[in-house]
Each structure stands twice: as structure tokens, then as C-alpha cells.
Amino acid sequence: MSNDSNINTQAFYLNPQRKVAVLNYNEKYIADIFELLDSEELLQIVQAFLDRRRHKTETNNAFEDQSATKYVATIKAIMLNQSAVFQQFDRTEVLQSIEALYSFYRSFLRIAVLNQHDSSVMANGFMNIDNQFNDLVIHLYRTIEEKLQGFANKTYRQVSAGSSACILTQSHDWPIPAGYEALKPIRFIDTLMLRPPMMMKTPSNKREGTFTAVEQNPIQKFTGSQDEWFCFPAKIGESLAYIYFHRDYFASGISLANLFEVADAKSVIGHKPDLILLFGLQHTEGDVCHYYHDTDNDLWVGEVPYNDKTTYFGYMKKMCLTLHNLHMIYQGKLPIHGSMVQINFANGQSKNVVFFGDSGAGKSESIEALQEIADDQIIDIETIFDDMGSFTLTDHDIYAQGTEIGAFVRLDDLSSAVAFNNMDRGIYLNPDQKNARVIIPADSYARVIAHHPIDMWVYANNYSDKIGVHRFATEDEAKQTFIAGKRKALGTTDEVGMSTTFFANPFGPVQEEARTRPIIDQVFQRLFDHHIYVGEIYTHLGYDKSKTSLNQSAQELLDLLTNS
Template sequence: MKKSSTVETPALYLNHNRHIGVINYSNEYFTDTFSLINSPEFLAVVRLFLQSRGHNESPEFEDLSAEEYIGIIKDVMVDQTNVFERYSQEEILQSVEDLYSFYRSFLRIAVVNLHGSDVVAKNFMMMDNQFNDLIIHFYRSVEEKLQGHVNQTYRQVSAGSSACILTQSHQWPIPAGYEALASIRFIDTLMLRPPMMMATPSNKREGVFSAVQTNPVEKFTGNSDEWFCFPAKIGESLAYIYFHRDYFVSGISLANLFEVADSKSVEGKKPDLILFFGLAQTEGDTCHYYHDTVNDLWVGEVPYNDKTTYFGYMKKMCLTLHNLHMIEEHKLPIHGSMVKIKFTNGKTKTVVFFGDSGAGKSESIEALQEVANEQIIRIETIFDDMGSFTLEDGVLYAQGTEIGAFVRLDDLSSAVAFNNMDRGIYLNPAEKNARVIIPADSYENVIAHHEIDMYVYANNYDDEVGIHRFTDQEDAKKTFVAGKRKALGTTDETGMSTTFFANPFGPVQEEAKTRPIIDDVFKYLFDHDIYVGEIYTHLGNDKSRDSLHESARELLKVLMES
């Protein structure tokens, strides 16, 4: 990493390589343009901006030192017209516009340390709004003086920060060996400014997470300036997700995917899962997990590199740890989507679509909505990617893990995309495999005990159209366990592939422990005459969706008549 790519003052951290900024309101909070323009933070921004410019293209004005550059802006603000004897208004204006755009190109996370203060808790959003107003007022004042007239159109963009978080220290029973975590603050409350458009160097996940024999906590040497903890409720698991500040794109995105554990859920509570995201080194420079049987903890590690900036690493490592925890409790992790459908004929059906990435789970749900006309009153998403089946007291029920959905933009209908635009977090929207994270359901409903009316495998590789119900338990189990699909490029796989139980996030790692649970679940399904089948999505071969719509019509008919 080049020295010039990162700057840090007591109140500001900027990493140009990752386009991440952290603004610490607790160390310095600006309320007027005078204190802002004279601050070391503004100087650091200008210096990094000037260093980032190519001298072959930049105007002569940008050959100045950061101090001289700021001096010119000060002269403009107090109407010292002699500055235009050497540099034209147009030249200065263009550079100031570029400086403003440069600053706004960073994901800027404002941080306020709560320290148990109710006043701070109630007013942190007002503080952040006032800072945003200050930055935009500062920019417009300089802009309008240089252009010689006021604007006719004003756009209220996120000029100061992209999001603001409250952090809090908590006392929890830290096991022996984990003492280095004591100083890391927990995220308590988040304020996002959607729609958020963020870019990362990587846009695809690779490989499968594997076990290691050494606890990753032994490698953790982070401090409270560089690391944060996102306390998450993943299903009914409590997870402490520790991430380096250069991974704030993923850290902030978690808020649209998992329920933030409140203070009551954290204070005095040992988690089920711990994840370290951004360790300086890991074994083989890949992602691993460790089962701390002494402290009953599943611990994950993800290395600091460009590849792991893709949000899929954050999400899937969290889910892998959760699924391993579920398997240990004799629960069956399900890679799929679960919806509760209310029909106009008065019936309500709960359907689980099962399959690996790109098989057509979400697409099947959308196709069902599109062909239903007015026969469906409502489709409620219980989980979008991962859930679990539990056999308890002779009854099978399903639960979800996430309160949101992490989906490909290409897979969303325009109606769904536009209806959720103002709540979404968009990742690499201009790239292949562009994604959006949108909230989907309440945590209480996600973890409720849901009965299962239909369990279907999303088959994206066969040529058949419609749906098929299995009459033989072993045939059904064979299809689900094989986990066949035609990969669509959302991971590093291409062509036909097989994954044990279509789930590389837990079952693959613990196949021996998972197989008996699968046997118990399928026995229950067939003993209770629950529909187990497959829907032919054709997504591996036919991109027109005509065949998928025909399959969805047959599924609709079966659901309404059963």
C-alpha cells in the first residue's frame, strides 16, 4: 500500500485504495466553515486529492501545495479577486468541483461513541444532518462565488457522510484467550442514507471455507481505532462480527441483512459465533473456521485482501458459522428461499425453494407472482437464502436467518427493483453480478416456527417444463443431496456442478453429521405426505424465462388445488 493512499488525523481516516472514510465525531465535530477549512482534516483531504491527480491532465492550479490550495479557497470565500490574476475562475471552479466529487467518492462512515449517553443517542442523527448541511453549504458557497451566480437547481445529496453509527462498549463474559477483544466497540445503532451505491475491487466469491486447528483469535491484534464489532442475530444465533474499518462496505451492508443485536442482547452475553474479517494473515490466505469446543464457540477468519471485499464473503462466512452451529444442535441448514403465499381462494401455503446459487429460487418466486394475475393476495418472504429445519416434539418447522435479501440486480423484476430502490444498498451496480441488499421481513417473523406445505428443488439444468412430485423418498433425497446445478458465474464455478445438499456453507464441511439429520427430515416429510418435488427453472439453458413461467403456472395450479 502506498503511503500517499491513506491519511489519518484524530477525526478522519481515508483509504484511497478502498475508497473508505471514517469520520470520528467524538474526536472532532465541526459546526462552522471557519473551523472546517482551518482543520487538519480538510488539509488531509486536499492533500490526498492533489496527490491522486495526474499532472498531465490536471490544471496548473493543482500544482500548488495543499496549504496554498486552501489559501486560494479562503481568498475566494472573502471575495479577494486578486487570486484570479494567476488562475481563472473557471479553472479554480473545475478543481473545486473535482475535489468535492473526490471526497464524495468515498464511502464515508461517521462514528459517534455513545458512552451510555441518552442525549447522544437521541441526537446523533441531528448531528450527522447538521454536518451534511455544513459540507454542502461550504461547497455551494465556494461554487456560487466562482461561477458568479446562485444555482437554479439544488440537489440535496449526502455531502458529508454516507452513514452514521453509534458505537458502545459492552461488558460480556470474554473467555480466556479472547482478551484482545475487550477494547473493540460494538455498533449500537445505524443511520443509513439509501439508496447507497458502493463499489469494491472484487465482485465474485471463490472457494469453500475449511476448518483449521488453530483458533483465529490468536492472530487478532486489532485496536479500537481500526476495528468494529457488528453484533448480529443470525436466526437464533448471536454473532459478534469483528471487521477492519477498510471493510466498512460489508460492515454497513450487514444492517440490511441481519438484525442488529441490541444492548440487552449483548451485555453480559457470550456469542455463539465470532468472525474476524480482515486479519493480516490466514492459513493459505483463505477463509477458515475453528470450533472452540471448550468455550462452545464457532470462530471464523477472513484475510485482508482485495478479493474478500466482495460482500458474499462476509455474508457466507456468517452463514457458514451459523449453519455449523445448527448442525451441532441437530438442525438442518437449508440453502433456499421460503415464502408464505396467501391466495384469493382463502388458502395459505408455505413453500420452500431449495438449491445452490443461480438455480432459480428467487426467480421462481418472481415468476409465480408474474403469472398469478389476481389469484395471489400476498407473498411474504420468510427467508431468501438460508434457513433451517428443526424436528422438535415430533413436529417439523422452518426458521430463517436473514431479515433482508442479497440478490442479483439482473434477477429482479423492474417492479421489485424500483419499489425497493429507496431502501437498497447497491454493490457494483455497473458490473456483472451487480447486487442489491434490501430489507425483506421482521426478525420476529423470520425466526418464528413455520410449518412447511411444499419443499421443491430448483432444477436449472433439465429440459422438462413444469414441476415434478417425488413419490419415492430415496429418489427425492438423492436429488436434494446431489445438489446439481448449472453454474451461472455468480461464484468461480462454471458449467455443471454438484454440491452436497446444495449447501457449501456448513453441510459440505460436516457431511457426516448432516446426513442423519437429512434422513430424519425426509422421513418426516414423506410420513406426513408433504409435497416434495422439483421445479424446472431452465435458467441454465433458457434466458427468456418463458419456460420458467410455464413451470410457475403449473406450480400455481398445484398450490391452489391442494
């Protein structure tokens, strides 16, 4: 985790390999331009910038041949209008270098941290504190720029100059079980302020493998410090999760805010979680992801190793969901790998439809196709859950609940007709690469965990050459397809070609197949007893990238929904 090129002081941390920076406002808050110019932190950033420039390119810029100390001294001289500077350096070269320095700093994910210390004033004012620092940085940059170019700008862009996001942290008392005492110093994230749209790059852009059980509790390996680790308290469905992550994983830790509800202080104080995730452990068995069921304390504990591979957000999301789904199975609920939408039709009807299938099967694409071909037949499509939910049986009924308040969506598959209207609030991951993703908020937590009736449940079949929609005639026929979990892998994971996954869900049911099968039987029996439509939609994505066939299938589904 440590690296000689890292900057690591009490007030500032920067990791060039992970493109992450952390600003600790509690240790130092810079309030004016010359305090910033005199700071040790700016000097270290300039040094890191010069080292990178000299390593990457053979620069002919004489301004960058000097030491970091002299570089900063020159900036101060420019600010003080000392024209003698330009007897030594060319204005154009200095301006080019300052522009590059500014871009270098802004290329990092910059997280500002402020500890609340139970102060209501701090809680109400932390955004203003961060805004003031951002204004300070952009004011310094613009002042230098305009002094060097000799005229004022005519276009100003209000970018996130100082920080990308600011978090308010707090220490909470919760009933820590014996053996988990190492977690006590780690502060909880209380409130977040993001500056979207956020563009982030990570070394990895694909998830591999599944998560397996271990016999040793991962908590025994945890030695994290308060400076290096943070806890994101999340409500995942109705599970309470404490997600501990190393600061080098802030790209994933911040992204959680668009996916899961942040648990408030009342939900944390005095409450033991259902799930604990340790993300970024230095040593794990086989250097892969695992989980442990602590039956004595009724806890599911996950571990994810510190390496470049696990920087992909899919590891953070799917490990959280695996722990949650295991918790659901042990409560007698059935985890569903799929998307649920409420479709509101112009004729006044409303239908809740669940699309089921593994990654790349065409769940999101089917919803988008419906939106595209519906014209004025559909008023809106509300996403209840985008990737994972659960079915619950009552004495006489069945209902669905979601887990996430947001969606983790492939940019490749989105069009202007996408069923989300708030892309400007998105967190974008590796947007220039294959399997580029965006995390966007979709619905309120109260709406997601409400008890939703089920009108239709369809399997997203991307491997058949058929077109349209097929209703299963019998319970056994339906279970055979759903349990087999067949799909043609499309490159969103490490799989290629045809694959099968038990119940199309490698995040819980695969790990607890014996315990899941009786719940599956009970769910299908209830669905067929209540004559709820159970079928499959042929998405054709394994064959036809033009989506023409998918649109035909979506049209048949639309006709079925409007005529039923």
C-alpha cells in the same frame, strides 16, 4: 493494511485503495465553515486529490498546479469575496477543480463514528449531529459554487455530502473466555444511520471456494486496535454473532445492517456469543477463509484474510452463515440453502413454499416468475428468508425458520415485478458490473425467526431440459436429488458448468456431512409421513435466458398451489 497514501489521524482516516473514509466525531467535530476550511483534515483531502489528479491526468488546470496549502487559501479568499484571486486563476478552471474535489471526496464510503459513552443524550441526538455536519459540507460547496458561477442555482440536490452513514458505538461487558482478551477493547456498533440508496464499489465482485476447518483458533492471530476494528453484534436466526471487522471492510460491515438484526445492548451485556468472526486478519493459513470449533467454550470462530478478494460482500455473508449453519447442525437442526415465501392468494388461501438449491439454481427467479404470471390471483408474496434457513423437528411436527432480515440479490435478475417494494432502502454493490448486487431489507426479525409450517419444498433444477413441476414419489427419490445438489453454474461464484454440492449447501453441510446425513433422513421421513409436497421445479436457467420456460414452470406451480 497500512499504505503511504492513506490519511490516518485520530479524527480522520482515508484509504484511497479501498475507497473508505472514517470520521471520528469524538476526536473532532467541525461545526462551522471556516473551522472546516482551517482543518488539517481538509488540507490532507486536498493533497490526496491533487496527487490523484496529477497521477491520473496531464491537467492543464493552473489552479491545480499549486500546493494544497495555497489551494485551500484560495478557497478561503473566494469565500471572503477577495476578487484579486481571479487575476491569477480563471473562474471556470477553479469551478471545475472544486467540482472534481467534491466528487473525489464523495466517491468514498464515508463512515462517521460517535461513541455513546452510556449517554442517552448522545444516543438520541447522534443523527442530528451527523445531519448538521452534512448540511455544513453541502453549504460550503454550494456557497463556493455560486460565488464562482456568479448566480444562484435553480436546482438543489440533497446528496450525502459529508458522510454516507453514521454509527453509534458502545463498549459492553460480556463474559470473555480465556484467550479472547484481545477483543475486549473493540467497541460494539449500537445504532446505525444509513443514507440510502447507497452505491459502493469493491475491488472484488465474486466469491471463490469454500470454508475449511483449522486446528488453531484464529483468535490467537488477532492483534486489532480499538481505532482500526469494530464489532457488529448480529442475530443470525437464533444465533448470537459478534462480527469483528477491520475498518477497511466498512462496505461489508455497514451492509450487514440490511441483512441481519442488530443485537441490542441487553442481548450483548453478559452474554457469550455462539459465533465470532474475525474479518480482515493480516495472516491466515493459506490466505483463505477458515473456521475453528472451540468446544471448550462452545464457540464457532471464523477467520477471513485481509486482501482485495475478500472485499466482496459474499465473503462476509457466507462466512457468517457457515458459522451459523454449523451451530444449527450441532443443535440437530437442518440448514436449508434456499428461499422461503408465504404466498397469499386472492381466494383466501395462504401457502408456505421453500425453494431449494445452490447459487444460481433459480430460487429467486422462480419467486419472481410466480409474481409476474399471477396477475390478480396472488395478493402478495412475503419473503420469510431469501438465502438460508433451517428446518427443526419437534416431537410430532416440523417447522422452518429464517436467518436474515434482508436479501442479497443479483441486480441482473430483478425486474419491475420483483417481490420487494423497498428498493429505495437498498445498498448497491458494484452496480455497473456483472453480478451486481443489492442488499435490501425484507422482513422483521420476529417474523423471520417465527416457527413457520411448510406446505411445499421444491428443488430448483436449472440443468434439466424439462418444463414444469415434478413431485417425488418416494422419500429415497427425493433425497437422491436434494443430497446430490446438482446445478449448472451461472458465474455467480468461481464455478463453471455442471457441479454437485452435498445437499446443495457448501456453507455447513459440506463441512459436516457425517453429522448432517442423519438429520436429513429424519427431516425427509417427517415430510413424507405428513404428506407434505416435496418436488422440483425446472427453472431452465442453464439453457433458456429468456425465462419463457421458467414462466411456464411457474404457471404449473401456480396451478398446483391454487388447486391444492
